[in-house]
Amino acid sequence: MSNEVTVSCIDLSTGQPLEGVQLSLIEKPDEFAKVVKTWTSSADGPETVTDLKFVGWHSYKVRVDSVPEGYDGKSEDYLVFGFVNNESRDMTFYFTKQSEEKDLIANIYNWSDDCALFNDLCTVDIWIEHSPEDCEIVVRDITPGEAFSLPDGEYVAALDFTTVLAKGYRAVNLLTASGNEFKASKPFSGYKAVTTDMLTFTVKDGKADKAIDLYVQNYAPYEKVPTEALSELFEGLTLGEIALLDGLDDLF
Numbered sequence: 001m002s003n004e005v006t007v008s009c010i011d012l013s014t015g016q017p018l019e020g021v022q023l024s025l026i027e028k029p030d031e032f033a034k035v036v037k038t039w040t041s042s043a044d045g046p047e048t049v050t051d052l053k054f055v056g057w058h059s060y061k062v063r064v065d066s067v068p069e070g071y072d073g074k075s076e077d078y079l080v081f082g083f084v085n086n087e088s089r090d091m092t093f094y095f096t097k098q099s100e101e102k103d104l105i106a107n108i109y110n111w112s113d114d115c116a117l118f119n120d121l122c123t124v125d126i127w128i129e130h131s132p133e134d135c136e137i138v139v140r141d142i143t144p145g146e147a148f149s150l151p152d153g154e155y156v157a158a159l160d161f162t163t164v165l166a167k168g169y170r171a172v173n174l175l176t177a178s179g180n181e182f183k184a185s186k187p188f189s190g191y192k193a194v195t196t197d198m199l200t201f202t203v204k205d206g207k208a209d210k211a212i213d214l215y216v217q218n219y220a221p222y223e224k225v226p227t228e229a230l231s232e233l234f235e236g237l238t239l240g241e242i243a244l245l246d247g248l249d250d251l252f
Helices: 161-166 177-185 227-234 239-243
Strands: 003-011 022-027 034-040 047-052 056-066 076-081 088-097 106-110 124-131 134-142 153-159 169-171 198-204 212-218
Touching (some): 003 022, 003 056, 056 088, 076 088, 153 161, 153 212, 161 169, 198 212
Parallel strands (some): 003 088, 106 212
Antiparallel strands (some): 003 047, 022 056, 056 076, 124 134, 153 198, 169 212
16 A cells, blocks of 8 residues: 655746656655655656655655756645555646846835834745635745746735744734734735735736735734624635635634
8 A cells, every 4th residue: 555646847937847857755854854766857747656655744755956957946845645545646846937037026024113124034935826725836935035037927925924933923914903004004905815924916027016015023912803804804705715714813
């Protein structure tokens, strides 16, 4: 009995398989970190690795070791297999063509410190949302303040929330008193659900339709949310749709 993973390498501009990416599969990366397979991606499609016998938290890790000349992309991701065998996982890594025109910049600000620039807090990931239930990271570990490029399309920029929390910060919840102050000062829309650590934006002709600005505040006990604010947020939503809203852990 064993498990398997299918790994795809995709050119973000074309949506087609990208040839020439070198990858490694690492067994028990947090313990003995044994490299059990290395391969180079093919233009013919994904690579499937079978006979994976380890289970539990961080059973394996797939690491991108190098990318073809003319492309950007650095990444690694963990695999977690349950204790029931014959599981299959799909993993996709996206790569962007290098461009001299890098017109996108993501910045982090500390709302608790008079909106001081806070770009050394953590990295930023870029996601594509196919549906509320289906999102995937397409660019990882962007350094805030450094220019980058993306093909035209709709994206979500998100902070590495585990690092944010570990360092004693959290996003501003837009349904709280602090959130109302924030909205009065920063009236533009686009924050995902009810927090300021995720922002939707559109790229056209290489430029974003809004500033990619993400905000945190010093960690503090939860603020109370007015009943009318919850009623407005939940109006017309099913229980399933409510469960998918980001930031609800800040409310209760």
